Amino acid sequence: MAASTLVAPLLAPAGPTTASPTQRPLGPRQWPLGAVLPVALLALWEVLARLGVLPPNLLPAPSRVLTTIAELARTGELWPHLGFTLGRVALGFGLGAGLGTGLGALTGYLPLMRRLLDPLLQGLRNIPSLAWVPLFILWLGIYETSKVVLIAVGVFFPVYLGVMTGIQQVDRKLVEVGRVYGLAGLALVRRVFLPATLPAYFVGLRNGLGLGWMFVVAAEIMGANKGLGFLLIDGQMTGRPQTILASILLFAVLGRCTDSLLALLGRRLLHWQDTHGTSFS
Incomplete structure (x- = not known):
């Protein structure tokens, strides 16, 4: 009976649902609270x-950086x-x-593939990012390919771990009840494994x-002549700290904006969750 209750939301017919007030995405009226500390620090920095x-x-001063x-x-x-x-991050992230x-799906779902591939991938995960740089330059040159591949390496391991562990942590009772309902193969993956893995995936x-x-x-x-990283190094070489700080600020803003878009997508797809965290969204 408990298992049936657990699996019911996953096996319910697909259709539009209305999120509860506690599950709505962060609204405009809630944004200023998160801006209090950064604004206070910037004001203190400006005064000093x-x-x-x-x-x-x-x-x-921040005013000079802006x-x-x-x-x-x-x-x-x-x-x-x-x-x-942005183009390099987008290509590297996609790859x-x-x-x-x-x-991650392969090693999480199939124990044989996990025993075969996971030890190697876990070993590669512990190699520092900068250790790949000379190898990628040697293999791929100093042009765009090596840069995109290096970014892809950084993105790969967190996503791989999220998917693999998410699948491994799917409640066995959910799978058993799904099979009782006649689900198997892709239907079982779509109705049980996919919804249960999405939180860890995001x-x-x-x-x-x-x-x-x-x-x-x-x-x-590594040798770019365009990009915020190049702008940062150019500021260092020419003794312009305002350019260095401007590059760092732009990295922070772009990173925060793209993360917010991904978080918003996650909240949209996981609107059915009723967890402790959603009560504070």
Whole structure:
């Protein structure tokens, strides 16, 4: 009886459902609370910079950093850098997430494939990201392919682990009740395994996306002449701390925006969940 209760939401006919008030995505009225601490820190930074406590040649005021971003945008210099970085992250994320999803599903669902592949992949996961750089340059050159592959490596492992562990942690009672209802093969995967694995999968995707933004910096340091990573290194080489901080700020904003979009998609697909976390969304 308990198993039937557990599996009922997964086996119910597909159709539109209405999320409860506690499960709705973060609304505009709830955003300012998360902005309090960053705004306070920026205000403190601005005051200390204007008072001369912070040396302008090492840590210029936020207003100067924002002016630099505005000037780069006005002259048109910023947009190619943004476009190249976003393109590399998008391609690397797509490649890494696709491979991670496929291999994670394979090793999670089939014990034989897990025993065969997982030890190797776990070993590769522990190799530091920068250790791949000289090898990828040797194999793939310093052009776009090596950069995209490096980002894909960063994305792959969190997604792979999320899918594999999500499948392994599916409640056995759900699977048994699904079979009682006559589900087998792809139907069992679609109605039981897929919904039960989605929460862990989206955690893996978000972790992978975060690492993708970290790896794109290493990728663009490999020899790019466009991208926010190049802009950051250019600021270092020419002694312009405002350009370095502008690049870091843009990385933070872009990473946060893309993560928010992924989190919103996750909330839409997991609207049926009634968990402790949803009561605070």
